Amino acid sequence: MLDYQKLLNPTILNIKPSGIRKFFGIVEEMDDVITLGVGEPDFQTPWHIRQAGIRSLEEGKTRYTSNWGLEELRREISNYMSRRFQLSYNHRSEILVTVGGSEAIDGAIRTLVSPGDEVLIPIPSFVCYGPITQMAGGVPVYIETKAEDGFRLTAKALKEKITSKTKMLILPFPNNPTGAIMEREHLEEIAQVLKDTNIIILSDEIYCELTYGGKSHVSIASIDGMYERTVVVGGFSKAYSMTGWRLGFACGPAPVIHEMTKLHQYAIMCAPTTAQYAAIEALRNGDDDVKRMVDEYDMRRRLVIDGFNKMGLKCFEPKGAFYVFPSIGITGMSSEEFCEKLLYSKKVALVPGNAFGYCGEGHIRASYCYSVSHLKKALERIAEFLEEIKNQK
Amino acid sequence: MNIKLLKLLNQNAKYSVHDLAVMLDMSDEEVKQEIESMEREGLIRGYKAVIDWEKLDGAYVSALIELKVSPQPDAGFEDIAKRIMKFNEVESVYLMSGAFDLCVIVKGKTFQEVAMFVAKQLATMEYVLSTSTHFVLRRYKEQDIELVDSDVDDRRKISLC
Known part of the structure; x- marks a missing residue:
């Protein structure tokens, strides 16, 4: 009998599985759950985009593409970055098409981070940055963002964590799970701190199309002096409802993208061909779909914020992504306790805030990727739950 | 507005x-x-439920009737369309471009009932030159609402992304 604990790479063994896994298991097993638990659009991929994928299959486009991705797609990404964010990337040397935004994050970290390097990670945030950093031998250094700052990264908090070993800053905005965005003035503050350093920015902009209230996304790469040190990660999953297609991209300085492509070439070969053809269609003719979905999310967002605020769970107004992150402070419960009790007594599933970093404790994440009637039903049950625990006190 | x-x-x-x-x-x-x-202002004309009548066996059939009509001096198709729309059996009336003039959606309890209505009431009307009846056999989508195989939510129940 092999002793796998001795065979397995100690670095991966040391990465603790999320404590939330058990709770997730219970949710998945339970019937009739009303869930606000997933960060995945409820819309189907728009039909014309699906058709482009189908057509490519009919035409027999079933082979590997160039390691970089289809040239046509890279051209479209280049056009898109310029028309949406005033960023200029050469499609021959500064854009890599990846398997989801996830691969771009993994590739960028592994290409840039050497053993011992520190990577600054604002939390609460999506959970992948720390473990990938550790796999690269780097050291994750977490920076707390706070509700009173609108869950933004502040220059002050950033400065406090910079050391001589800092290699990279992750900038995960618009943010999962808080819905926070960084506006131009806030990015300028960050740029001031970074401009005379050698710190690279990995800007995870997967939610860049999903901003509300007239605030359109600004990329840090468009701020003076930041372009040369920023790798922008984008993708099709959230904006075009294409999660299962697994397609994303990285844009950045040619020397970085060149090495990322080397890694990608050995580890991945190329992103899925069918998805690449569909993505060309998305970028060429998908603007109206994005607008339609954003309008719909925006209405649901207002409904959900209003619902939580009314039941006394104070809700910071998210301006991006598709999550709300209300505080459950008034209940005196921990995030996990709240979510477990809510699940058992009302069959409503939310994600405990601490799953996104310890400072998410005292919050819950609710996604509004659900129909209005579904959201209403969930909100009603949460309100009932709060009434019941109030009466128990 | x-x-x-x-x-x-x-x-x-x-x-x-x-x-x-x-x-x-x-x-x-x-x-x-x-x-x-x-x-x-009449911008909103009413509110009603979208019903899947197939679930109620034998309660509802409908047909699309193509009507060719000779237009009247001054009134054109207006008078005849207005007279047709007054029948309770008539669900919708549209003036069409192309091979025929009026499209009339007629409903009834049975095919027989609809066919008799067309034969007795519509075909015999003054200025109606011809009718052609197409029965609806199955409804897939009605007023933006899918009636068959609606998309099921096959997402996971909970995830971090």
């Missing part, structure tokens, strides 16, 4: 005034007034 409000009502006329107000960032009173004024 508020297009977003209209779109929401068209999506689901059962949304409460308050929910509409929250979603549109308006006050309850504003939404109420807006709806009332659109009703008054």
Whole structure:
């Protein structure tokens, strides 16, 4: 009998599985759950985009593409970055098409981070940055963002964590799970701190199309002096409802993208061909779909914020992504306790805030990727739950 | 006139005034007034349920009737269309471009009933030159609502992304 604990790479063994896994298991097993638990659009991929994928299959486009991705797609990404964010990337040397935004994050970290390097990670945030950093031998250094700052990264908090070993800053905005965005003035503050350093920015902009209230996304790469040190990660999953297609991209300085492509070439070969053809269609003719979905999310967002605020769970107004992150402070419960009790007594599933970093404790994440009637039903049950625990006190 | 409000009502006329107000960032009173004024102006003509009649065996059949009509001096197709729309059996009447003039959707309890209505009432009307009846056999989508194989939510129940 092999002793796998001795065979397995100690670095991966040391990465603790999320404590939330058990709770997730219970949710998945339970019937009739009303869930606000997933960060995945409820819309189907728009039909014309699906058709482009189908057509490519009919035409027999079933082979590997160039390691970089289809040239046509890279051209479209280049056009898109310029028309949406005033960023200029050469499609021959500064854009890599990846398997989801996830691969771009993994590739960028592994290409840039050497053993011992520190990577600054604002939390609460999506959970992948720390473990990938550790796999690269780097050291994750977490920076707390706070509700009173609108869950933004502040220059002050950033400065406090910079050391001589800092290699990279992750900038995960618009943010999962808080819905926070960084506006131009806030990015300028960050740029001031970074401009005379050698710190690279990995800007995870997967939610860049999903901003509300007239605030359109600004990329840090468009701020003076930041372009040369920023790798922008984008993708099709959230904006075009294409999660299962697994397609994303990285844009950045040619020397970085060149090495990322080397890694990608050995580890991945190329992103899925069918998805690449569909993505060309998305970028060429998908603007109206994005607008339609954003309008719909925006209405649901207002409904959900209003619902939580009314039941006394104070809700910071998210301006991006598709999550709300209300505080459950008034209940005196921990995030996990709240979510477990809510699940058992009302069959409503939310994600405990601490799953996104310890400072998410005292919050819950609710996604509004659900129909209005579904959201209403969930909100009603949460309100009932709060009434019941109030009466128990 | 508020297009977003209209779109929401068209999506689901059962949304409460308050929910509409929250979603549109308006006050309850504003939404109420807006709806009332659109009703008054006849922009909103009514509210009804979209029913899957196939679930009620034998309660409902319908047909699309192509009508060729000779237009009248001055009145054109207007008079005849208005007379046709008065029948209870008639669900919709449209003036069409192309090979025929009026498209009439007729409903009834049985194929027989619809066919008799066309033969006795429509075909015999003055200025109606010919009719051609097409029965609806199955409804797949009605007023934006899918009646068969609606998309099921096959997402996971909970995830971090």
